Amino acid sequence: MQGFAQEFTMAMGLILSGDPELWAIVLLSLRVSLMAVLIAAAIGMPMGAALAVGRFPGRRVAIVLLNALMGLPPVVVGLMVYLMLSRSGPLGVLELLYTPTAMIVAQVVLVTPIIAALTRQTVEMLDAEYAEQLRSLGVSRLASVPTLLWDGRVALLTALLAGFGRAIAEVGAVIMVGGNINHVTRVMTTTIALETSKGNLALALALGTILIGIAIGVTGTVSLLGARNGQQEMRHA
């Protein structure tokens, strides 16, 4: 117990002293995950909106598939991206394996279905409420999409935060395609795994504390946004 307290004190010291190695890892994690969420949003939001508003054969199957992809096992995603980016893979020529870009690709694959599925759910719910009124106002189905996305902005922000939460806490896929190379591809989760195995608990604990802080921050923001949205709905009812 005394050992743990000592390690924890050292971990706090690392955080508070602004240890450059620790904060470089944190910043890389944030850069990779934020970039991944941004790209996933650019793909997932239009995809989700199209599934919500569009009517085409196979739509139901696409929705079921999308929902299933939300639970993609990270190691399987890591394996797929590894095979695509490895020297003998179709994208091997790009030489992206073991770079932060490869980690972003893996996280995009993991996060896009989450954002797309939550966007679909949000837009479909709003569309059910708005469709007749928007048609009455002369707004076409296609032109209604920006309106639905804007009016669902709080729920969509929640979807982005959920995606970010998934990305920042992910370890299996990024360690496979990033390789956990010091000063290059070492992010919080992979460093925690490595340093714990080496017995360097202070750095692992410091990163773990920051990661938990980020998770609490994301969850808290999602809850606050949800509560605010709910209050507005209640007032309307």
Place this chain on the structure above:
Amino acid sequence: MRDLPILESHDRPFLRAEDLVITRNGRRLLDVADLALGGTGPTLFLGPNGAGKSLLLRCLHGLIVADRGRVTQDGQPIGAEQRRRQAMVFQTPVLLRRSVAANLDYVLKRRGLARGARRARIAGLLEEGGLSGKDRQAARSLSGGEAQRLAILRALACDPEILFLDEPTSALDPAATQDIETMILRAARRGTRIVMITHDIGQARRLAHDIVLMQGGTVAESGPAHDFFDDPQSQAGRRFLAGGLVL
């Protein structure tokens, strides 16, 4: 019952539904042989639930296309251009998740009004609807009466020739109902044709210039309101006014 009296109206009809039929699962939900709406005062649709009033209103507005028949406005089939000259207010107001002013701005912007013109128009509309000072408030936090007033203002923002209202006061108290009725009559005086559904006979007496009584998807009776209230021609009309159940 398909021998329907054409509304004996005073002017050329502004709306006409001919041979309008909607069937779902083998059941005929709407069957209107010939209904012409004319006159300058409000036309009120009466009838029990399931009589086809809302369905007919949506057909007249072009939101639903009937299986058979046609609807014309000033002789032209209902299309995008005709719908631009109409507006509709629903039983439960559907307000965008934006401020009160932004709800009005949404329609004015779509009509291509410049920023300055939109601002002036919004101020005028809010004053007309008694919502001045609430422009920055979230529309969905308004009370039921205020929300319905905003929905009507938004519908009136682009000066529609025809305003459809589907039971706009069914969930409101007498004071809020009076506010809505005042707005409707003001719009009618400005020349907007009002086509409205109500279950409230008192409201029909207060507002209607013409009455259309529906039953079982058909028009049971239609004509000037004073004729209907003084001497209803159909059995359904007589029962309705006598307070009996019209099913």
